[in-house]
Amino acid sequence: MQDYKIIILLLFISLSTFGQTDKKMDYTWTLGYESGLIDSAFGGSNLNFEKRINQIRSFRKFEIIYQSSTHCDEKGKLMYHSNGCAIYDENNNIIENGDSISYGRLWSPCPLYSPENQNSYFLKVMDNDSLIVYLKGIYDTMSNGQIFYRKGLQENIIDHINKRVIVKDRMFLYDTLAGEGFSALPSLIKNEYWLITPQQNNNRIWVLYYTISGIKSAVEYSIGVAQERYFSGLGQGCFSMDGKKYALYNPSIGMQIFDFNRATGELSNAKYLALKNYDRAFGGCCFSPNSKYLYINTPFEVLQIDAENPTMESIDTVGKFDNFFDSYPTTYFHMSHAPDCRIYISCPSGCRFFHVILYPNRKGKACQLVNRGLKLLTRNAFVTPLYPHYRIDEAYPCDSSIILDVNWTTDLKDIQLNYPVHVYPNPTQDFINFDLGDHAFKGLVLFYDLLGNEKKRVRLTVPMHQFEINLSNLEHGIYYYSLWDEKQDRTAFGKIQVLR
Structure with a gap:
C-alpha cells in the first residue's frame, strides 16, 4: 500500500509542474x-x-x-x-x-x-x-x-x-x-x-x-x-x-x-x-x-x-x-x-x-x-x-x-536623498525653482521623460542654495529630475509636471 502512495505522489508532482518535454x-x-x-x-x-x-x-x-x-x-x-x-x-x-x-x-x-x-x-x-x-x-x-x-x-x-x-x-x-x-x-x-x-x-x-x-x-x-x-x-x-x-x-x-x-x-x-x-x-x-x-x-x-x-x-x-x-x-x-x-x-x-x-x-x-x-x-x-x-x-x-x-x-x-530639496511650482509651465535649504549644490541637473530619454541638462558651475531653470522648451507631460554632484553621486531626484 505504501508503494502505491509513493507512485501516486510522484505522479502528482510530475503533473503539478507538468515536467514538459515539449511545447x-x-x-x-x-x-x-x-x-x-x-x-x-x-x-x-x-x-x-x-x-x-x-x-x-x-x-x-x-x-x-x-x-x-x-x-x-x-x-x-x-x-x-x-x-x-x-x-x-x-x-x-x-x-x-x-x-x-x-x-x-x-x-x-x-x-x-x-x-x-x-x-x-x-x-x-x-x-x-x-x-x-x-x-x-x-x-x-x-x-x-x-x-x-x-x-x-x-x-x-x-x-x-x-x-x-x-x-x-x-x-x-x-x-x-x-x-x-x-x-x-x-x-x-x-x-x-x-x-x-x-x-x-x-x-x-x-x-x-x-x-x-x-x-x-x-x-x-x-x-x-x-x-x-x-x-x-x-x-x-x-x-x-x-x-x-x-x-x-x-x-x-x-x-x-x-x-x-x-x-x-x-x-x-x-x-x-x-x-x-x-x-x-x-x-x-x-x-x-x-x-x-x-x-x-x-x-x-x-x-x-x-x-x-x-x-x-x-x-x-x-x-x-x-x-x-x-x-x-x-x-x-x-x-x-x-x-x-x-x-x-x-x-x-x-x-x-x-x-x-x-x-x-x-x-x-x-x-x-x-x-x-x-x-x-x-x-x-x-x-x-x-x-x-x-x-x-x-x-x-x-x-x-x-x-x-x-x-x-x-x-x-540609490533610493534615498542625500539632502531634501523643495521644487516649485509643480505643476509648472515655464520655470521651475529648486530650494536646497542649508545645502549648496554644484553639478548637473538632468530632466528625463517617462521613457527615460534625457530632455534637458543644466550645469551649475558655482555652489547655489536656490536656483531657477527655464523649462519652456519641454512639451506637456511628466518628467523626472535628477541632481548629480561633482563626485557623480545622485544627490536628489523627483518628478514634475509641465503644463501646456
Missing part, C-alpha cells in the same frame, strides 16, 4: 544591445528557463530595442529570433532572404524607429517545424514627427531545412491599426491561430483565423471604446491563459476586457475601466496563469483586478515605483507571462532589471511584486518577449518548479 517554444528570451562596447553592462544576452533561469552572453552586431520575438523547438532550444528588422538564427546570423523585414520609408534606422512594442510573432505551424511563420506589423505613415501608424500585417514563411525565408512581406491585412493590442492565440485546431488587432481611432477590432494555407476568416467587430490616435503604441493587449478573455490597455483611454470564444473567434461582453494615465504615458497588462486576475501597470504602479468581475472597486495596488535609478528610472513599462508561472515587467530605456510578480495567482499583495526581482546580465531597452500561449490546453500552463534566484537587494543610496 517549450517560449523558453529562451533574447535581450540586450549590440556587443563590443567597453561597458560590460551592454551587449546581448539570452535568458533561458530550463529548470533554472540562466543568463548567457550572446555576441551580436545588432540591437534589440522595443521588441523581441523568438522561436524555440519543442525542447526549448533557440531556433530563430527577431528585433523587428531582420530574422536571425540561433547564432545571430541573418538567415537567407531574412534581411530588411517589412522594408519601407519608415524602416530606417531600424530598430530605433521601425518596431513598436507589440508588433510581431513567430508561430509554430507544422509539427516538425519544417515551416515556421513570422508575422509583423508595418508602417507607411508618420505624423507629428514621432507618432507612427501601423498600416497592416505581413506574413513571412521560413523554410527551416534550408534556413531561408521563402515568402517575404506578404500582406494579409491592410488597415490603419493601433500600435498596441496585436495578439496571437492557438485555436482549437493544432497549429492554427486566432489573431486580434485593434484599429486606430475607432472601436473596431479585427479577429483573424490564421493557418499556413492563409486566412480562413476575418471578422471586424465594433465593440468597446475607441482607440485614440494620440501617442499610440505604448499600451498592451493580451489573452488570458485559458483563452477565454482578451484585455486591451491604452494609457490614454483606459482598460477594456472582452470575453473571447476560441471556437468561433467571437468578441463579446466588453467591460471598461477608466484607468487613464498621464499624457504620453505607457503601461502594460497581463493575466495570471489561472486567468483569475488581470495585472495592469502604469509607469508608477502595478494594479491587480478581478478578471471575472472587473470593477473599479476590485482594483488593488500591489506595487509602486520606489524611485530607484539605474542610470534611468526603473519604472514599469510592459508585462510578460513566463514559463515559470511568474510575470516579468520591463523598464523603459536601458535598465538592467526585470520587476517580478512571484505568485500572480494569489490575491492582493500576497502576489509579492519584487521591484528589480531579476537582475539582468545586460541592459534591456523596453523589451518583454512576445509569444502565443502554446500550453493553453495543458492542465498546467507553466512550470512553477523553475528556479529563480530573486534579487532582493537594493542599494539604499
Whole structure:
C-alpha cells in the first residue's frame, strides 16, 4: 500500500509542474544591445528557463530595442529570433532572404524607429517545424514627427531545412491599426491561430483565423471604446491563459476586457475601466496563469483586478515605483507571462532589471511584486518577449518548479536623498525653482521623460542654495529630475509636471 502512495505522489508532482518535454517554444528570451562596447553592462544576452533561469552572453552586431520575438523547438532550444528588422538564427546570423523585414520609408534606422512594442510573432505551424511563420506589423505613415501608424500585417514563411525565408512581406491585412493590442492565440485546431488587432481611432477590432494555407476568416467587430490616435503604441493587449478573455490597455483611454470564444473567434461582453494615465504615458497588462486576475501597470504602479468581475472597486495596488535609478528610472513599462508561472515587467530605456510578480495567482499583495526581482546580465531597452500561449490546453500552463534566484537587494543610496530639496511650482509651465535649504549644490541637473530619454541638462558651475531653470522648451507631460554632484553621486531626484 505504501508503494502505491509513493507512485501516486510522484505522479502528482510530475503533473503539478507538468515536467514538459515539449511545447517549450517560449523558453529562451533574447535581450540586450549590440556587443563590443567597453561597458560590460551592454551587449546581448539570452535568458533561458530550463529548470533554472540562466543568463548567457550572446555576441551580436545588432540591437534589440522595443521588441523581441523568438522561436524555440519543442525542447526549448533557440531556433530563430527577431528585433523587428531582420530574422536571425540561433547564432545571430541573418538567415537567407531574412534581411530588411517589412522594408519601407519608415524602416530606417531600424530598430530605433521601425518596431513598436507589440508588433510581431513567430508561430509554430507544422509539427516538425519544417515551416515556421513570422508575422509583423508595418508602417507607411508618420505624423507629428514621432507618432507612427501601423498600416497592416505581413506574413513571412521560413523554410527551416534550408534556413531561408521563402515568402517575404506578404500582406494579409491592410488597415490603419493601433500600435498596441496585436495578439496571437492557438485555436482549437493544432497549429492554427486566432489573431486580434485593434484599429486606430475607432472601436473596431479585427479577429483573424490564421493557418499556413492563409486566412480562413476575418471578422471586424465594433465593440468597446475607441482607440485614440494620440501617442499610440505604448499600451498592451493580451489573452488570458485559458483563452477565454482578451484585455486591451491604452494609457490614454483606459482598460477594456472582452470575453473571447476560441471556437468561433467571437468578441463579446466588453467591460471598461477608466484607468487613464498621464499624457504620453505607457503601461502594460497581463493575466495570471489561472486567468483569475488581470495585472495592469502604469509607469508608477502595478494594479491587480478581478478578471471575472472587473470593477473599479476590485482594483488593488500591489506595487509602486520606489524611485530607484539605474542610470534611468526603473519604472514599469510592459508585462510578460513566463514559463515559470511568474510575470516579468520591463523598464523603459536601458535598465538592467526585470520587476517580478512571484505568485500572480494569489490575491492582493500576497502576489509579492519584487521591484528589480531579476537582475539582468545586460541592459534591456523596453523589451518583454512576445509569444502565443502554446500550453493553453495543458492542465498546467507553466512550470512553477523553475528556479529563480530573486534579487532582493537594493542599494539604499540609490533610493534615498542625500539632502531634501523643495521644487516649485509643480505643476509648472515655464520655470521651475529648486530650494536646497542649508545645502549648496554644484553639478548637473538632468530632466528625463517617462521613457527615460534625457530632455534637458543644466550645469551649475558655482555652489547655489536656490536656483531657477527655464523649462519652456519641454512639451506637456511628466518628467523626472535628477541632481548629480561633482563626485557623480545622485544627490536628489523627483518628478514634475509641465503644463501646456
